[in-house]
Amino acid sequence: FEMLSPQTPPRKKSEPNRKITDLSQAEIEQRLELQKTNIYHDLVEGNLILKQGIIEKKKGIFPRRRMLLLTLGPHLYYADPVTMCLKGEIPWSEDLKSEAKNFKKFFVHTPNRIYYLEDPDGYALEWCKAIDEVKTHYYPLQQS
Ligand code: 4IP
Numbered sequence: 001f002e003m004l005s006p007q008t009p010p011r012k013k014s015e016p017n018r019k020i021t022d023l024s025q026a027e028i029e030q031r032l033e034l035q036k037t038n039i040y041h042d043l044v045e046g047n048l049i050l051k052q053g054i055i056e057k058k059k060g061i062f063p064r065r066r067m068l069l070l071t072l073g074p075h076l077y078y079a080d081p082v083t084m085c086l087k088g089e090i091p092w093s094e095d096l097k098s099e100a101k102n103f104k105k106f107f108v109h110t111p112n113r114i115y116y117l118e119d120p121d122g123y124a125l126e127w128c129k130a131i132d133e134v135k136t137h138y139y140p141l142q143q144s
Contacts, residue, residue, distance in 0.1 A: 019133040019136075019137070020050045020051060020070075020130045020133045020134065021050070021072075021133055021134055021136075021137035023048075028048055028072070031048055032046075032048050035048065035049060038052075039084065040052065040067060040069055040079060040084075043069070043077060043079050043084070043086045044069055044071050044075070044077055045073075045075075047071035047072050047073045047075055048071055048072045049069050049070070049071050050070045050071060050072065050130060050134065051069075051070040051126075051127070051130045052067060052068065052069045052070070053067070053068060053119060053121070053123065053127070054066070054067055054068075054081060054119075054120065054121075055067075055068045055078075055117045055118060055119050055120075055127075056117065056118040056120065057078060057115065057116070057117055058116040058117070058118065059116070063118070064080075064087070065080075065081065065082075066078040066079060066080065066081070066087060067079045067080075067081045068117070068127075070127075070130055070131065070134060072134075073092070074092045074134045074135075074137075074138050075089055075092065076089055076090040076092065076108070076131070077089045078090070090108050090110060090115050091110055091112075092138070093110065093111065094135075094139040095109075095110065095111050096108065096109065096110050096131075096135060097109040097135075098127065098128040098131040098132055098135075099128065100124045100125050100127075100128045101124070102124065103119075103122040103123075103124055103125065104118050104119055104120065104122050104124050105117070105118050105124060106118075106119070106124040106125075106127055106128050108131065
């Protein structure tokens with residue numbers, strides 16, 4: 001089938017080599033349209049959400065349950081899923097680095113702060129991979 005096809009067929013999401021940022025302008029627009037039904041759409045300033053999920057953000061005594069939203073821009077917003085308020089964002093720069101500690105715990109290093117995050121569902125590696133792909137997309141000349 002591949003040989004008969006004159007063009008490379010659009011890569012499917014399930015293809016392991018497809019990066020989270022591998023999106024045509026048309027795909028971005030199509031997904032933005034679909035995103036309007038996402039309850040977090042109004043919090044992400046019109047940016048396309050690439051990945052979202054509930055995480056625990058550890059700071060001070062009590063960990064905070066937050067919806068983490070990785071978007072084009074790039075941005076890493078976090079919102080309170082109960083009040084639906086945007087609580088903040090992890091600042092992006094070429095120096096941002098993800099680090100998985102295990103399947104649940106991962107860190108996001110920024111120049112001024114290390115964010116201690118935990119994915120209760122155990123997708124920490126997926127988070128780090130997605131963050132790394134976004135980093136490479138926006139800062140291609142940096143070493144990861
Ligand atoms: C808060 O803890 C929450 O963890 C905040 O998280 C956090 O802000 C505050 O850190 C921290 O003091 P307490 O409510 O127990 O005091 P969130 O904003 O998600 O609610 P950020 O957003 O920065 O993690 P400070 O130092 O940023 O205020």
